[in-house]
Amino acid sequence: MKQTVLVTGGAGYIGSHVVRQLGEAGYDIVIYDNCSTGVPASILYGDLVVGDLADQDRLYKLFSRHKFSAVLHFAASLIAPESVENPLDYYANNTRNTLNLLRCCDVFNVEQLVFSSTAAVYGEPGEKPVTEQTPTLPINPYGRSKLMSEWLIQDHARASKLRYVILRYFNVAGADPGRRIGQMTAATHLVRAACDAALGRKPEIKIFGTDFATSDGTGIRDYIHVEDLASAHLGALQYLEGNNQSQTLNCGYGKGYSVRQVIDLVQQVSGVKFKVLEAPRRPGDPACVTACADRIREVLDWQPQYDDLETIIRTALFWEIRRDLQGAKHPLVDTIATRLKQAAAERKLARMPQASATSTQYRQPKSA
Numbered sequence: 001m002k003q004t005v006l007v008t009g010g011a012g013y014i015g016s017h018v019v020r021q022l023g024e025a026g027y028d029i030v031i032y033d034n035c036s037t038g039v040p041a042s043i044l045y046g047d048l049v050v051g052d053l054a055d056q057d058r059l060y061k062l063f064s065r066h067k068f069s070a071v072l073h074f075a076a077s078l079i080a081p082e083s084v085e086n087p088l089d090y091y092a093n094n095t096r097n098t099l100n101l102l103r104c105c106d107v108f109n110v111e112q113l114v115f116s117s118t119a120a121v122y123g124e125p126g127e128k129p130v131t132e133q134t135p136t137l138p139i140n141p142y143g144r145s146k147l148m149s150e151w152l153i154q155d156h157a158r159a160s161k162l163r164y165v166i167l168r169y170f171n172v173a174g175a176d177p178g179r180r181i182g183q184m185t186a187a188t189h190l191v192r193a194a195c196d197a198a199l200g201r202k203p204e205i206k207i208f209g210t211d212f213a214t215s216d217g218t219g220i221r222d223y224i225h226v227e228d229l230a231s232a233h234l235g236a237l238q239y240l241e242g243n244n245q246s247q248t249l250n251c252g253y254g255k256g257y258s259v260r261q262v263i264d265l266v267q268q269v270s271g272v273k274f275k276v277l278e279a280p281r282r283p284g285d286p287a288c289v290t291a292c293a294d295r296i297r298e299v300l301d302w303q304p305q306y307d308d309l310e311t312i313i314r315t316a317l318f319w320e321i322r323r324d325l326q327g328a329k330h331p332l333v334d335t336i337a338t339r340l341k342q343a344a345a346e347r348k349l350a351r352m353p354q355a356s357a358t359s360t361q362y363r364q365p366k367s368a
């Protein structure tokens with residue numbers, strides 16, 4: 001029987017990629033989103049209900065209309081420096097609204113929850129990759145608001161039949177390799193900011209902090225492709241459907257790249273030497289955050305397909321170019337698009353001997 005799942009924040013960047021994979025896997029999907037940063041055009045499957053998680057009455061009505069087998073909870077505010085400026089908004093949208101959602105799960109007997117948490121719960125863990133056992137010491141209100149949400153979920157699960165998978169994402173980037181969806185709205189993330197600079201949408205990129213205690217002085221992060229992150233959600237859902245116990249899992253590849261390395265690679269892949277400025281650190285930015293991601297592979301049998309920074313950057317750039325071609329077009333877009341197409345064709349050629357050997361091997365006529 002088809003299961004109906006609720007996806008909060010499904011019109012957003014990550015949620016929309018998960019919705020697409022859920023739709024392809026045959027789930028019935030209801031998306032609840034206030035479209036503050038998400039856009040309806042990014043929803044390729046399911047029904048969108050436009051509403052706010054703060055509206056408890058609306059949520060009750062939604063839960064009473066559907067029999068949800070599970071909830072995937074993405075809706076949140078997520079810009080760490082902004083959370084330093086407006087902490088109360090972050091606690092309201094992230095922590096209080098998670099409580100609203102849990103109340104509905106409780107009243108309507110929803111027993112499976114997949115929650116979007118973040119590496120920001122670890123704060124400033126130093127150079128070592130962090131495991132799920134690393135102490136959680138968030139250094140900004142965003143991280144604290146998410147950690148408090150984790151506690152709400154864990155405490156409620158102890159007192160009820162709720163089972164959960166909390167996924168702590170590291171830095172998410174890239175776009176649907178099929179180029180249907182990607183980051184739709186303005187975003188401050190590094191890969192996006194570098195793509196914007198390559199496409200000439202911004203005159204330059206700023207490196208926030210060059211005096212961190214890292215190899216080149218700039219911040220180090222573990223970048224995960226949004227498509228792999230989405231498949232981890234399907235794995236988490238299937239894991240819960242298999243009646244397994246609750247888990248908290250890191251979602252990253254276990255590889256660290258500095259801001260300079262990311263910018264250099266965006267310049268290399270795009271062929272555009274955009275301007276790079278050095279600027280002071282942003283408030284609340286840790287020096288280095290990378291994941292030990294052994295447990296998620298083991299527990300969910302998760303097998304990432306896009307574990308490569310160049311692939312992340314290429315899919316992000318392809319998506320941004322596609323967005324540009326639909327709207328106002330910058331002259332550089334054509335140059336970069338041609339360059340990316342050439343690179344893709346060269347890679348295809350390089351792979352050809354192996355590909356044709358494999359196809360001869362496997363495509364034997366059935367009647368033979």
Ligand SMILES: NC(=O)c1ccc[n+]([C@@H]2O[C@H](COP(=O)([O-])OP(=O)(O)OC[C@H]3O[C@@H](n4cnc5c(N)ncnc54)[C@H](O)[C@@H]3O)[C@@H](O)[C@H]2O)c1
Nearest residue numbers: 009011012013014034035036037038052053075076169172
């Ligand atoms: N992007 C990252 O690098 C990253 C890293 C770690 C964790 N996360 C987490 O992943 C989740 C999704 O992030 P994203 O990058 O897709 O962001 P996003 O802003 O694209 O998506 C968030 C979605 O939630 C919706 N939303 C926000 N507040 C809402 C409310 N009160 N009621 C209803 N809908 C609401 C927005 O309209 C949007 O569609 C968040 O919980 C975030 O904390 C993201």
Ligand SMILES: O=c1ccn([C@@H]2O[C@H](COP(=O)(O)OP(=O)(O)O[C@H]3O[C@H](CO)[C@H](O)[C@H](O)[C@H]3O)[C@@H](O)[C@H]2O)c(=O)[nH]1
Nearest residue numbers: 078118119120170171188189190193206207208219259285
């Ligand atoms: O224009 C920019 C943008 C970013 N950076 C730097 O690039 C690194 C990554 O910054 P992002 O803004 O891309 O991402 P954050 O690490 O700040 O945070 C992201 O990943 C976290 C998990 O690690 C959280 O989950 C959070 O929601 C999500 O925005 C940081 O050192 C930042 O200072 C720049 O130098 N210039």
